[in-house]
Amino acid sequence: MPKQKFQKYRINEIRLNLDETSEIIPKKIAGKLKISQNTIGSYEIVRQSIDARRKPKIQWVYTIDFFCSLKLNLPFAKERIYLPPKANLSKDKQIVIVGFGPCGIFAALTFAQMGYQPIVIERGKDVDARTKDVQSFWSEGKLNPDSNVQFGEGGAGAFSDGKLTTGINDMRIFKILSEFHCFGADEEILFKQKPHIGTDVLKIVVKRIREEIIRLGGKILFETKLIDFTVEDEKIKAIHLDQKGHHLTMPCDKLILAIGHSARDTFRQCLNHNVAMVQKPFSIGTRIQHPQNLINMDQYGDPNLAQKLGAAEYKLHAKSQSGRGVYTFCMCPGGEVILASSAANQIVSNGMSLHARDGQFANSALLVDVRMGDFANENPLAGVEFQEYWENKAYDLQNKYELLQSDIPSFLNSDLASVLPDFAKSAILETLPILDKKLLGFAGESALLLGPETRSSSPVRFIRDKSFQSNIKNLYPAGEGAGYAGGIMSAAVDGMKVAEQIISEIN
Numbered sequence: 091m092p093k094q095k096f097q098k099y100r101i102n103e104i105r106l107n108l109d110e111t112s113e114i115i116p117k118k119i120a121g122k123l124k125i126s127q128n129t130i131g132s133y134e135i136v137r138q139s140i141d142a143r144r145k146p147k148i149q150w151v152y153t154i155d156f157f158c159s160l161k162l163n164l165p166f167a168k169e170r171i172y173l174p175p176k177a178n179l180s181k182d183k184q185i186v187i188v189g190f191g192p193c194g195i196f197a198a199l200t201f202a203q204m205g206y207q208p209i210v211i212e213r214g215k216d217v218d219a220r221t222k223d224v225q226s227f228w229s230e231g232k233l234n235p236d237s238n239v240q241f242g243e244g245g246a247g248a249f250s251d252g253k254l255t256t257g258i259n260d261m262r263i264f265k266i267l268s269e270f271h272c273f274g275a276d277e278e279i280l281f282k283q284k285p286h287i288g289t290d291v292l293k294i295v296v297k298r299i300r301e302e303i304i305r306l307g308g309k310i311l312f313e314t315k316l317i318d319f320t321v322e323d324e325k326i327k328a329i330h331l332d333q334k335g336h337h338l339t340m341p342c343d344k345l346i347l348a349i350g351h352s353a354r355d356t357f358r359q360c361l362n363h364n365v366a367m368v369q370k371p372f373s374i375g376t377r378i379q380h381p382q383n384l385i386n387m388d389q390y391g392d393p394n395l396a397q398k399l400g401a402a403e404y405k406l407h408a409k410s411q412s413g414r415g416v417y418t419f420c421m422c423p424g425g426e427v428i429l430a431s432s433a434a435n436q437i438v439s440n441g442m443s444l445h446a447r448d449g450q451f452a453n454s455a456l457l458v459d460v461r462m463g464d465f466a467n468e469n470p471l472a473g474v475e476f477q478e479y480w481e482n483k484a485y486d487l488q489n490k491y492e493l494l495q496s497d498i499p500s501f502l503n504s505d506l507a508s509v510l511p512d513f514a515k516s517a518i519l520e521t522l523p524i525l526d527k528k529l530l531g532f533a534g535e536s537a538l539l540l541g542p543e544t545r546s547s548s549p550v551r552f553i554r555d556k557s558f559q560s561n562i563k564n565l566y567p568a569g570e571g572a573g574y575a576g577g578i579m580s581a582a583v584d585g586m587k588v589a590e591q592i593i594s595e596i597n
């Protein structure tokens with residue numbers, strides 16, 4: 091092969107046995123390409139995944155970008171560069187972001203890095219104070235409706251497994267992962283096929299991003315709630331805030347609503363102002379918890395391999411005879427099931443894990459499609475009412491904040507089943523044996539159902555035009571609550587997209 095100056099190539103399917111370490115990668119590349127290892131320069135891991143299909147032979151599988159002095163019949167490595175937008179918007183415009191979850195965080199960071207000074211309004215507390223409120227809710231049942239698992243610095247994802255996977259493909263994803271890494275997350279999130287951060291690390295990262303936004307000139311007002319806004323000539327003019335009981339009015343040129351899927355009071359406020367929104371399907375069901383060792387055994391064939399490969403994960407789905415899909419969602423290996431209420435007298439489950447994922451249990455949501463035909467009326471917020479109905483029913487059954495739970499044999503006649511619509515209850519019962527065939531023991535004696543799980547995604551979508559504005563001009567609904575994201579990464583991407591759009595507008 092002819093010699094040339096070093097060129098960067100991408101190669102897939104570099105396989106390592108579990109007893110091999112990454113130092114062997116250049117040798118593996120050379121072996122696969124039948125070239126001398128001396129022609130290979132530095133390399134970078136682009137992706138690392140596990141292939142456990144041929145147990146007991148489990149392998150790491152890598153995609154690698156590497157320099158080589160030979161001309162190879164391989165694709166060139168694609169640089170993962172984020173190109174910021176051209177800043178057209180005048181720097182003295184008052185930009186307000188409501189919500190400091192992933193969407194609001196990445197919108198604010200984008201503005202701040204581009205020389206703007208956004209103001210973030212967050213109803214909840216900073217993440218340390220918030221953590222105390224959440225602990226007191228879990229231990230004493232004292233709910234703070236503005237500082238809880240859904241509301242506060244870091245948004246809904248702060249108490250989570252911190253999975254950073256997403257179904258979307260966007261050039262901003264690597265930029266977001268790089269920011270998480272830069273502010274404290276492990277380097278492995280940059281290349282793992284299924285990166286995760288964990289609630290403990292996420293809290294540190296979120297705090298550091300907040301400090302960076304402030305360092306760059308942004309402001310973050312905690313314990314400050316958007317309670318109303320003034321619209322003139324179909325444009326946002328001012329916002330009205332409640333800051334620890336004091337009412338404030340603030341002028342506002344651009345308003346990003348990154349309020350998440352649980353801000354039901356703010357949804358209602360928007361509807362009062364005729365902000366255009368429509369119903370959106372979502373899902374309902376329970377959490378299902380198993381011993382983590384059962385999952386490790388099924389996926390790896392040997393539970394001890396979890397020490398090397400990490401706690402095993404799964405993703406299952408089945409179709410019921412009624413045509414409703416039943417699927418597992420938001421799996422938390424080595425994690426715990428949590429009570430995730432955000433308003434009085436409502437019960438809702440979710441799951442979270444620490445970075446180490448070293449708890450004894452695995453959990454996952456077990457969900458059934460909810461369709462718009464299931465709602466009681468045509469109101470855009472009928473899906474919210476649907477969620478509230480089942481969440482309130484779960485509270486009223488016991489008059490305290492506690493998840494309902496049942497083993498599988500007792501599920502049919504359990505209190506838990508009584509707080510699910512009939513279609514969901516029967517779809518779960520019908521498909522459990524099918525899911526059990528896919529993952530041995532899934533519906534076995536050690537499985538525990540907890541719930542209800544009602545907030546898989548937003549039940550509403552705000553209508554936006556091509557410039558991401560709603561029918562009220564200068565109002566930009568964004569992220570999960572607006573119906574444009576379904577997790578940490580997609581919410582962060584949407585926040586960045588909206589910020590970039592505003593920055594590139596001329597006025």
Ligand SMILES: Cc1cc2nc3c(=O)[nH]c(=O)nc-3n(C[C@H](O)[C@H](O)[C@H](O)COP(=O)(O)OP(=O)(O)OC[C@H]3O[C@@H](n4cnc5c(N)ncnc54)[C@H](O)[C@@H]3O)c2cc1C
Nearest residue numbers: 189191193213245246247250252253316350569570577578
């Ligand atoms: C327990 C749990 C675990 C999860 N695990 C994962 C996971 O592992 N991976 C994943 O990808 N996703 C996970 N999710 C989902 C993920 O957290 C959300 O998709 C994501 O946080 C949505 O981001 P967002 O910024 O759009 O909204 P949110 O994160 O919901 O943020 C909205 C923010 O707006 C604030 N707010 C609302 N109304 C107002 C108002 N009127 N005034 C001022 N502030 C307001 C809220 O306090 C909140 O902080 C999890 C969610 C939960 C609840």
